[in-house]
Amino acid sequence: MGKVIACYKWVPDEADIKINSDHTIDLSKAKWKISDYDKNAIEAAVQAAQVLEGKAVSLTFGGANAKSSLKDALSRGPDEACWINSDLASEADGFVTATVLAAAVRKMEDVSLVICAEGASDTYARQITPRLGAELDWPVITSVSNISINGNTIRAERQLDDCIQTVEAELPAVISVLPEVNDAPLPSLKAVIAASKKPVTELGDKDLGITDLTSKTRVQSQKAYVMIRKNIIFTEGDALDQVKELVGNLKKEGIL
Amino acid sequence: MAGIYIYSDKGPLAAELVGFAKTTGKAVNIVTFDQNSAASAAEYGADKVYLLAGDSLLVENNARAAAKFLMNEEAELFLVGSTPRGRDIAARIAGYLQCAMVSDVSSIVINDGQVSTERMIYGGAVIQSEMIDGMAVLTIPPGKFEAASGTAEIATVNINADSRVSLITTAPIVKKGVDISAADKIVCIGLGMEKKQDMQIAQDLAQVLGAEISCTRGIAEERQWLPQYIGISGETVKPSLYLSMGVSGQVQHVVGMREAQIIVGIDINDKAPIFDAADYGIVGDMFEIVPLLIQEIKNI
Amino acid sequence: MSAEEKFDVIIIGAGPAGSACAYILARAGKNVLMVERGSSPGSKNVTGGRLYTYALEMVEPGLYKQAPLQRRVVREQIMMLGENSAVNIDYVNYDFGEDVPQSYTVLRAPFDEWFANEAEKQGAFVASGILVDGLIEENGKIVGIKAGEDEMYADVVVAADGVNSFIAQKAGLRPDIPAHTLGIGVKEIIELPDEIIAARFNLQGDQGAAKVAIGCSDGIAGGAFIYTNKGSISLGLVLNPEQVGQKGRSIQEILQDFKMHPAILPLLEGGKTVEYGAHLVPEQGYQGVPSRLYRDGLLVVGDAAGFVINTGTIIRGIDLAIISGAAAANAILNSIEGTHAGPLYMEELQKLALLPTMKMFAGWHSIISIPRMYKEYPELANDVMRFMFTVDGQVPEKMSKAMMNIAKRHVAVKQMLGDGWKLFKSV
Ligand SMILES: Cc1cc2nc3c(=O)[nH]c(=O)nc-3n(C[C@H](O)[C@H](O)[C@H](O)COP(=O)(O)OP(=O)(O)OC[C@H]3O[C@@H](n4cnc5c(N)ncnc54)[C@H](O)[C@@H]3O)c2cc1C
Ligand SMILES: Cc1cc2nc3c(=O)[nH]c(=O)nc-3n(C[C@H](O)[C@H](O)[C@H](O)COP(=O)(O)OP(=O)(O)OC[C@H]3O[C@@H](n4cnc5c(N)ncnc54)[C@H](O)[C@@H]3O)c2cc1C
Ligand SMILES: Nc1ncnc2c1ncn2[C@@H]1O[C@H](COP(=O)(O)O)[C@@H](O)[C@H]1O
Numbered sequence: 001m002g003k004v005i006a007c008y009k010w011v012p013d014e015a016d017i018k019i020n021s022d023h024t025i026d027l028s029k030a031k032w033k034i035s036d037y038d039k040n041a042i043e044a045a046v047q048a049a050q051v052l053e054g055k056a057v058s059l060t061f062g063g064a065n066a067k068s069s070l071k072d073a074l075s076r077g078p079d080e081a082c083w084i085n086s087d088l089a090s091e092a093d094g095f096v097t098a099t100v101l102a103a104a105v106r107k108m109e110d111v112s113l114v115i116c117a118e119g120a121s122d123t124y125a126r127q128i129t130p131r132l133g134a135e136l137d138w139p140v141i142t143s144v145s146n147i148s149i150n151g152n153t154i155r156a157e158r159q160l161d162d163c164i165q166t167v168e169a170e171l172p173a174v175i176s177v178l179p180e181v182n183d184a185p186l187p188s189l190k191a192v193i194a195a196s197k198k199p200v201t202e203l204g205d206k207d208l209g210i211t212d213l214t215s216k217t218r219v220q221s222q223k224a225y226v227m228i229r230k231n232i233i234f235t236e237g238d239a240l241d242q243v244k245e246l247v248g249n250l251k252k253e254g255i256l
Numbered sequence: 257m258a259g260i261y262i263y264s265d266k267g268p269l270a271a272e273l274v275g276f277a278k279t280t281g282k283a284v285n286i287v288t289f290d291q292n293s294a295a296s297a298a299e300y301g302a303d304k305v306y307l308l309a310g311d312s313l314l315v316e317n318n319a320r321a322a323a324k325f326l327m328n329e330e331a332e333l334f335l336v337g338s339t340p341r342g343r344d345i346a347a348r349i350a351g352y353l354q355c356a357m358v359s360d361v362s363s364i365v366i367n368d369g370q371v372s373t374e375r376m377i378y379g380g381a382v383i384q385s386e387m388i389d390g391m392a393v394l395t396i397p398p399g400k401f402e403a404a405s406g407t408a409e410i411a412t413v414n415i416n417a418d419s420r421v422s423l424i425t426t427a428p429i430v431k432k433g434v435d436i437s438a439a440d441k442i443v444c445i446g447l448g449m450e451k452k453q454d455m456q457i458a459q460d461l462a463q464v465l466g467a468e469i470s471c472t473r474g475i476a477e478e479r480q481w482l483p484q485y486i487g488i489s490g491e492t493v494k495p496s497l498y499l500s501m502g503v504s505g506q507v508q509h510v511v512g513m514r515e516a517q518i519i520v521g522i523d524i525n526d527k528a529p530i531f532d533a534a535d536y537g538i539v540g541d542m543f544e545i546v547p548l549l550i551q552e553i554k555n556i
Numbered sequence: 557m558s559a560e561e562k563f564d565v566i567i568i569g570a571g572p573a574g575s576a577c578a579y580i581l582a583r584a585g586k587n588v589l590m591v592e593r594g595s596s597p598g599s600k601n602v603t604g605g606r607l608y609t610y611a612l613e614m615v616e617p618g619l620y621k622q623a624p625l626q627r628r629v630v631r632e633q634i635m636m637l638g639e640n641s642a643v644n645i646d647y648v649n650y651d652f653g654e655d656v657p658q659s660y661t662v663l664r665a666p667f668d669e670w671f672a673n674e675a676e677k678q679g680a681f682v683a684s685g686i687l688v689d690g691l692i693e694e695n696g697k698i699v700g701i702k703a704g705e706d707e708m709y710a711d712v713v714v715a716a717d718g719v720n721s722f723i724a725q726k727a728g729l730r731p732d733i734p735a736h737t738l739g740i741g742v743k744e745i746i747e748l749p750d751e752i753i754a755a756r757f758n759l760q761g762d763q764g765a766a767k768v769a770i771g772c773s774d775g776i777a778g779g780a781f782i783y784t785n786k787g788s789i790s791l792g793l794v795l796n797p798e799q800v801g802q803k804g805r806s807i808q809e810i811l812q813d814f815k816m817h818p819a820i821l822p823l824l825e826g827g828k829t830v831e832y833g834a835h836l837v838p839e840q841g842y843q844g845v846p847s848r849l850y851r852d853g854l855l856v857v858g859d860a861a862g863f864v865i866n867t868g869t870i871i872r873g874i875d876l877a878i879i880s881g882a883a884a885a886n887a888i889l890n891s892i893e894g895t896h897a898g899p900l901y902m903e904e905l906q907k908l909a910l911l912p913t914m915k916m917f918a919g920w921h922s923i924i925s926i927p928r929m930y931k932e933y934p935e936l937a938n939d940v941m942r943f944m945f946t947v948d949g950q951v952p953e954k955m956s957k958a959m960m961n962i963a964k965r966h967v968a969v970k971q972m973l974g975d976g977w978k979l980f981k982s983v
Contacts, residue, residue, distance in 0.1 A: 014378040014379045014381050014507055015506070015507070015529075017378060017381050017382065018830075025381075025382055031595075031596070031599075093356065093357075093386075094347070094350065094356075094357050095350070095354060095355070095356065095357075098351060099354075118489075119489075121378075121379065122377055122378055123359075123377055124359075124360075124377070124379065124488060124489075125357075125358075125359040125360075126343050126347070126359060127343070127347040127350070127357055127359050128347075129347070130316075130319070130343075130344050130345075130346075130347035130348040130351060131347045131348065131350060131351035131357070132351070133348060133351065134319070134320070134323075134347075134348045134349075134350075134351025134352045135351050137320075139418070139420035139421045140316070140344070140348060140421070141421060142316075142340065142343075142344045143340050143344075155424070158340075160339075160340045160341065160429075161339055161340055161429075162428060162429055163426050163427060163428045163429055164426070164427045164429060165314075165423060165424075165425070165426050165427075166423075166424040166425045166426075167314065167421050167422060167423055167424060168421070168422050168424055169420055169421045169422070170420065173420075173421075178477070179477075180477050180478055186685065187685065187686075188686075188703070188704055188705060188706050189591065189683055189686045189703040189704065189706040189708060190561075190706045190708075192683040192684075192685070192686060193589070193681065193683060193708075196681060216354075216355060216356030216357075216388060216390070216392075217356045217357075217358060217373075217386040217387065217388050217392075218386060218387045218388070219384060219385070219386055220372070220385040220386060220387050221384070221385050222377070222382050222383070222384050223382065223383050223385075224381060224382055224383075225376070225380065225381060225382065225383055225511075225514075227510075227514060227532065227533055229519060229532075229533060229534060229535050230534075230535040230536065231531065231532065231534065231535070231537075232535065232536050232537070233526075233531055233534075233536075233537040233538070233539060234536070234537070234538050235539070239538075239540055239544050239545055239548055240548050242538045242540070242545075243538070243545060243548040243549050243552050244552060246520065246536055246538060246549070247549070247552045247553060247556070249536055250497070250518070250520075250536070251556070253517075253518055255441075255496060255497045255517075255518055256465075256553065256556060527832070
């Protein structure tokens with residue numbers, strides 16, 4: 001009957017990244033979103049909470065702008081939201097993030113299951129889930145494509161590069177789900193309206209009683225990968241003319 | 257013993273990591289968890305191979321004990337091959353050691369005990385460089401370094417594996433078809449192709465081009481039409497020709513093919529980002545364009 | 557139905573009309589739901605435009621000061637393009653906007669998001685990412701909306717869903733909107749450094765320019781505009797889609813030609829197109845306003861009600877949307893639980909001068925329908941200028957005779973007189 005926590009990250013949309021002339025990046029115009037695959041994690045948590053007859057709680061560690069994410073997250077089904085509001089989030093490495101999330105999970109009490117996504121859209125480090133599991137010293141199951149819960153036992157299918165494993169563990173546990181685990185539906189009107197009435201807990205990093213929150217890695221620079229391609233789009237004439245142009249060019253390139 | 261420690265569930269990748277580690281002049285040790293891997297690892301040119309002998313069928317269950325081992329040995333750097341198991345065990349060890357970890361690094365420089373790394377973020381749109389003092393866990397994908405070879409002694413250390421996660425069954429995935437990471441030409445299909453039988457036109461095109469067929473993540477993982485896909489979570493390819501149909505060209509996919517010599521995109525949407533990534537493009541319906549293309553190539 | 561499922565007012569669409577309405581109602585303590593199909597307000601709106609700020613003053617005095625506005629328009633330019641020449645009328649008035657600035661350039665995505673947010677701060681409930689796909693009707697009265705599986709009830713529903721209002725059509729207030737009553741607009745945002753914009757458009761500080769151009773549409777009814785923003789310019793065309801079709805040209809091609817015109821290209825050079833969008837505009841002015849703008853339980857505001865004035869030199873839609881949203885809100889507040897809000901709404905539209913203004917501009921539609929406006933007259937103006945400024949050492953033609961010849965080359969005298977009369981009559 002414990003809680004099921006869904007961890008999600010509030011990230012800038014990578015499609016909105018602008019590149020400055022010195023190849024540094026400008027995120028000031030970017031829209032922010034719940035990291036793509038975290039939507040599947042939230043859906044998985046909502047489903048698991050139903051089976052466990054417990055509450056689903058969304059958990060995010062983010063800066064002030066993550067406030068906008070709460071309604072969005074709650075409209076996807078969780079009963080409650082918890083937001084660790086901290087300026088540290090924007091520069092947090094895996095150590096800081098996992099430490100903060102673990103402290104938040106401990107504080108929530110009576111947690112049966114923590115669900116993260118395989119990887120976040122910005123870092124895609126695929127690091128937080130096992131790290132969080134280690135911080136809590138709970139069993140960890142990563143790369144999960146199918147979940148079934150029976151009593152206090154979770155059985156999961158793991159999709160690895162060379163095999164599909166079925167594994168089992170007793171709860172509480174920490175798992176990471178692949179996007180293939182479910183179809184995360186779009187929220188409905190009633191869900192969106194209901195979201196605004198659900199309880200939100202906002203905590204600062206100071207409320208978690210952690211002494212050391214210094215990142216172990218220091219970011220030195222972020223440079224855009226600049227793609228230089230010919231970008232020739234054939235638009236003259238009809239489809240056949242365009243195909244002929246393409247074939248002509250591929251011949252010239254020595255490809256055909 | 258201080259020095260660099262290495263683990264990979266893929267033997268050849270462990271040998272590549274040894275190849276890199278040896279350039280630093282530090283002691284190089286491989287960590288393994290079973291007898292067979294230890295025996296192969298003994299040929300990868302390390303100074304020493306440690307067999308951490310527990311009794312779990314899941315290598316990840318050795319993480320807690322391995323962390324303790326690395327701490328006792330005062331390891332300076334732990335290099336792990338980037339595979340699903342490798343990433344999992346690496347991150348758990350970093351968690352238990354509360355140390356730095358950088359995933360999927362594309363470059364490493366070690367200088368005066370400081371480690372500088374580069375990796376991609378935002379799906380491949382941005383390269384981030386980081387600096388670490390002290391112990392670091394890094395995961396490294398294959399193909400970055402020359403594999404080393406040479407014989408090492410094996411030392412066995414008994415450990416207690418974590419038994420809380422138990423393996424019930426394993427079903428091997430048999431990857432049919434060729435390895436696309438070595439293909440010279442690739443025809444790539446995306447979710448713009450709606451029916452499995454439509455793959456025939458991709459196959460026909462691949463045949464006249466002498467190309468292999470690959471796809472985006474959705475085609476492989478959701479629809480399971482093909483075993484391998486291209487992108488940040490899939491394969492990285494460097495063909496002479498990459499030609500896509502019905503692939504929108506999001507950065508997470510493009511990052512896997514942007515080293516191709518020539519990139520061609522065919523998509524019905526003139527604003528699809530694939531055209532920013534392409535050398536040549538045709539805006540149109542693949543079911544109109546591709547048959548014409550097959551015919552034109554045949555006419556050569 | 558539970559209290560959970562009933563609001564005082566439901567507003568469909570979080571454009572300027574919807575947000576203005578929601579803002580005023582929520583401020584007065586009404587329980588308001590505003591539903592927007594885009595993932596956030598503004599995300600579905602075509603970028604760029606200009607806003608006459610008086611409208612925001614009617615919602616809340618001083619509110620415009622917090623709005624994410626771009627540049628204060630002090631410079632109005634009208635360009636008549638010939639093939640390789642241009643006649644430019646440049647009107648500058650540095651007093652524009654001393655008190656409440658007259659108009660500002662805006663980028664719609666941030667503006668709409670801000671405005672909806674302000675409504676939310678007043679207590680309105682904004683649900684984004686939800687498409688309203690039907691109305692609930694009981695005994696001839698609109699009592700709620702449908703969105704997918706969900707139904708939601710309200711005393712009054714406000715259709716602020718923009719041009720081509722699906723809701724007004726559903727409610728039987730608008731027939732299918734015929735294509736010739738709509739213009740098709742395309743817009744681009746082109747990024748340029750502020751110093752370059754200031755230099756090219758002769759501006760300082762937060763000053764802005766608004767430029768309209770005719771004679772750039774291959775004879776198709778319509779015109780182009782260029783607005784200066786901070787760090788970018790908005791550029792676009794509004795054209796008659798039927799005529800575009802008849803010419804067999806794509807609107808993108810015409811936009812491309814416009815950008816390549818020797819009088820336009822230097823303004824854009826070195827810029828980077830960062831956004832592109834297409835959208836419809838009501839084109840008929842007063843004639844295009846449906847005969848009924850309400851039903852029991854439903855009010856129609858903004859573009860959905862056809863409230864756009866397009867004189868060829870200015871497009872006003874955002875301000876009218878805001879005013880009509882305010883009118884609807886006032887009407888609802890003056891009614892008892894929404895009963896008879898409709899007639900009160902019509903009164904408010906009179907009071908806030910919206911309908912009278914639309915009427916005043918009613919004649920413009922016939923002017924902008926004169927095909928010669930888009931080709932012959934701009935060319936004529938260019939030829940006149942060429943004559944006046946050509947000095948080649950020859951004895952020039954007599955002025956009056958030359959002018960007549962030029963005019964005749966382009967238009968029959970009778971037509972010109974007729975067009976002149978139309979113009980005179982309508983302004
Ligand atoms: C953390 C993370 C990691 C990811 N890793 C990967 C990865 O490794 N590899 C990967 O591929 N993706 C990856 N993705 C997903 C990626 O972001 C995109 O969603 C995905 O690549 C889109 O696949 P697609 O191009 O096949 O489909 P879509 O984006 O749906 O594009 C389909 C295209 O087909 C076109 N089309 C439709 N009909 C036709 C027709 N008749 N003729 C021509 N064109 C047509 C459409 O215009 C459209 O452009 C990842 C995402 C995340 C968040
Ligand atoms: C190219 C162009 C240039 C223009 N330039 C100017 C200018 O410079 N100055 C000016 O004043 N006006 C200009 N206009 C006109 C102006 O944009 C409109 O008049 C104005 O936006 C109308 O506001 P609105 O709130 O009525 O509708 P909109 O701004 O269209 O907002 C309607 C909202 O409703 C939402 N919606 C629609 N259907 C549904 C549904 N079923 N469910 C939920 N949500 C829905 C839409 O997503 C949208 O956000 C221009 C128009 C165009 C096309
Ligand atoms: N700041 C955060 N707040 C909440 N969850 C997070 C945060 N960062 C990462 N996660 C979770 O950890 C997963 C993996 O992240 P990563 O290891 O960075 O790829 C994400 O998909 C989230 O589920």
